[in-house]
Amino acid sequence: MPIGAEVYRPVEPDGELSCGDIAYLTLARTREAGEVPPGEVYDPIGRIPAYPRPATLALAHGREVALDTMFGLVVTHSCEIGRQRNRGADEGHWDCRLTVAPIVPEPRVRFGGGPAAEAGAWGAIAENIPVASFYLPDVANLSALGPDMPAEAWPRAFADLRGLSTVSRRIVRADRLMGLAPDYVGVLQRQLVRFFVWRDIARHEQVESLVGRRVVSVIPAGSGAGRLAVALTADDGSSLTVELVTR
Amino acid sequence: MQTPVANLIKRGGDTYASVARRTGLQARTVRMIATGETPIDRVSVGTIRQLASALGVSPAQLIEPEAPHPGDPALTRPERLARAVREVMWSETPPTYYPSPVEESDATLARVEPPDFFAGTEPIDADRG
Numbered sequence: 001m002p003i004g005a006e007v008y009r010p011v012e013p014d015g016e017l018s019c020g021d022i023a024y025l026t027l028a029r030t031r032e033a034g035e036v037p038p039g040e041v042y043d044p045i046g047r048i049p050a051y052p053r054p055a056t057l058a059l060a061h062g063r064e065v066a067l068d069t070m071f072g073l074v075v076t077h078s079c080e081i082g083r084q085r086n087r088g089a090d091e092g093h094w095d096c097r098l099t100v101a102p103i104v105p106e107p108r109v110r111f112g113g114g115p116a117a118e119a120g121a122w123g124a125i126a127e128n129i130p131v132a133s134f135y136l137p138d139v140a141n142l143s144a145l146g147p148d149m150p151a152e153a154w155p156r157a158f159a160d161l162r163g164l165s166t167v168s169r170r171i172v173r174a175d176r177l178m179g180l181a182p183d184y185v186g187v188l189q190r191q192l193v194r195f196f197v198w199r200d201i202a203r204h205e206q207v208e209s210l211v212g213r214r215v216v217s218v219i220p221a222g223s224g225a226g227r228l229a230v231a232l233t234a235d236d237g238s239s240l241t242v243e244l245v246t247r
Numbered sequence: 248m249q250t251p252v253a254n255l256i257k258r259g260g261d262t263y264a265s266v267a268r269r270t271g272l273q274a275r276t277v278r279m280i281a282t283g284e285t286p287i288d289r290v291s292v293g294t295i296r297q298l299a300s301a302l303g304v305s306p307a308q309l310i311e312p313e314a315p316h317p318g319d320p321a322l323t324r325p326e327r328l329a330r331a332v333r334e335v336m337w338s339e340t341p342p343t344y345y346p347s348p349v350e351e352s353d354a355t356l357a358r359v360e361p362p363d364f365f366a367g368t369e370p371i372d373a374d375r376g
Contacts (some may be wrong), residue, residue, distance in 0.1 A: 013324055014308065107336070129349075130348040232337075
């Protein structure tokens with residue numbers, strides 16, 4: 001299980017941004033006004049969680065922006081952060097976004113199911129077993145990490161990869177608290193691969209057989225009860241039917 | 248107008264005159280740069296270097312405006328982050344329900360490591376498109 005003193009590193013407020021930076025910022029989600037999470041019957045793993053205490057900003061057509069101010073973990077790869085994306089772009093099209101995962105602290109949440117289930121869930125999170133979470137251990141006093149760090153305790157927490165959002169790199173730079181040590185950034189990269197590449201894949205062998213092949217046709221194979229089946233045919237003649245959940 | 252130069256002068260408890268003395272510039276020049284009357288992109292590199300040296304920062308910090316911070320602007324960065332840690336990471340109210348990231352249905356999916364999952368897979372030919 002990772003230990004806080006080995007996982008975190010202090011950062012210079014004006015130093016270079018990198019993957020694994022932790023900052024205090026506001027993440028935005030657009031949604032229908034008054035929208036609630038879709039519930040367990042829809043997608044218990046992939047849904048966007050409801051964060052506590054969101055502020056909202058009304059939009060036209062019954063839409064709104066929910067704003068959650070929290071600590072977030074930068075997951076954009078460092079080489080992408082350093083890339084100059086705006087060369088030749090006019091001011092209206094500058095793009096300075098980083099991908100950030102919201103950090104969920106243990107003292108603020110309960111998963112339900114009782115103390116034993118709660119302890120079991122946090123045990124799994126601490127071992128980085130779930131694909132959708134990235135464990136962030138506790139620190140008794142952040143000031144032990146560096147001279148400009150606040151003298152506060154940091155509880156154990158996890159970065160929730162289900163809630164990835166984008167935010168300006170200038171905001172991240174302005175309010176960075178700390179970063180991840182290089183070895184633990186490697187653990188983050190592995191976890192991101194697990195999350196993006198093969199989460200929710202139920203038929204590993206069939207999907208694996210299609211890796212590296214070109215999909216030459218996509219045919220709707222049936223629908224109903226909120227599901228859409230699609231048949232994929234590869235250039236070697238093999239096929240795979242996948243089922244998509246619809247609303 | 249709040250320029251980076253004005254913010255640094257204020258934060259350091261300096262005056263236009265004291266900065267002028269340390270840089271060898273005229274106090275009027277320092278004032279015009281600090282108030283934005285003279286835009287920073289019209290100031291010579293040499294003058295920017297002198298100002299940066301006198302204010303104890305890098306030249307880039309005089310050119311790049313500071314990003315706005317959430318929270319009380321009167322607080323220093325450590326104070327602001329300390330308050331954020333207390334308010335956001337800890338709670339005096341009972342914790343609220345949050346959907347667990349632990350998969351409930353088929354736990355074996357999450358226990359397969361990427362090296363095992365990709366074992367034996369032929370390398371992808373990038374030229375195939």
